[in-house]
Amino acid sequence: MIRLLVTGAGGQVGRALLEAAPLVDVLVTGLGHSSLDITRKDEVAERIAAERPDIVVNAAAYTAVDKAESETEAAFAANETGPANLAAACDTLGMPLIHLSTDYVFDGRAEGPYGEDDPVAPLGTYGRSKEAGERAVRRSNSRHVILRTAWVFGASGHNFLRTVLRLAEDRDELRIVDDQYGCPTPARDIADAVLTLAPQLLERPETAGTYHFCGAGPTTWFGFADAIVEAAAPLTGRRPRLVPIPSSAYPTPAPRPANSVLDCRKIGETFGIGQRPWREGLAAALATCFDNPAGTAH
Secondary structure: OEEEEEEOOOOHHHHHHHHHHHHHOEEEEEEOOOOOOOOOHHHHHHHHHHHOOOEEEEOOOOOOOOHHHOOHHHHHHHHHHHHHHHHHHHHHHOOOEEEEEEHHHOOOOOOOOEOOOOOOOOOOHHHHHHHHHHHHHHHHOOOEEEEEEOOEEOOOOOOHHHHHHHHHHHOOEEEEEOOOEEOOEEHHHHHHHHHHHHHHHHHOHHHOEEEEOOOEOOEEHHHHHHHHHHHHHHHHOOOOEEEEEOHHHOOOOOOOOOEOOEOOHHHHHHHOOOOOEHHHHHHHHHHHHHHOHHHOOO
16 A cells, blocks of 8 residues: 655645545545644654655645735745755655646746646746746656646635635626636546556656646636536526636736646656546536535635
C-alpha cells in the first residue's frame, strides 16, 4: 500500500485527495497549515522524516490572486519558499514530490492551448510566485511532478461554482466576464489524476517532469456561469439573467490571462490519464452540494 502525505489538506484538492485515496487503497495523511507550516524549513524536514511517506503531494498554496498584489511576501513564502523546503526535504530522504501549479504562469496571449514547454510569462504576483515555486522544485528534487491545472472548482472551498450559487440566491442579474478562456477543472478529477500518476512516478522515475491537467472543453467565465445557473435552476428555483461583459468592465488588482487553456496530451500519453468533460464534473459537484447541505454555498 502506498503511503501519501498531503500538505494543504484543508484546501479543495487536499480535501478531495483525503476522500479519494482510501477508495484506491492508498494510505493518506493530510496536514493543514496548523499542522505544518511549509515555510519553516526545519519543521518541514523533521515532519517528513517522521512521517516517512512514499511520496509527498503539495497542495498548499497562497491563492488569493488579487490580495497577492499587496501581500507579495506572503505569496512568495507560501508559493516559492514552501515548495523549495518540501522539495529539499523529499530529496534528502529519496522520495518524490508532486507539486500543484497553475495556468497563471502563462501570460494568456497564445492563440492556442499552452503546452508544458511553452515559455512562461506570469502577469501578476500570484503567477510569479507560483512560477518561482516551480523553479525551486526543479532545482531541489529531480524526482518530481509539477502538475499545472486551472479554474479549480468543487462542492467545498472558495471557488467560482460556489460564488455563482451564492450570488444567484438573491440577485436577478449577474454580470460575468466573457473574454477570458479556460477549462474548468473539478478538484476531485485532480485528486484522481494525482492518485493515478503517483504509483507510476514511484515505479518509473523517468516520468518526472511538468504536466498539464484540466477539465475537457474550453469555455469562458460567462459560459461556466451559464452552465452553473442552468444546471442548478431545477434544484434552487433561481435563474438570474446573465450578462456577458469584457474584462475591462470588471477591473481587478491582478491581471488575468485571457487564454488559460492547457494542452493535456502529455499526461495522457505518459500516465494514461484522460480528461473528463467539465460539465460532467459540474453535475457531480452540484449533486454533492445539494445532497449535503454542509457543502452548499450558503
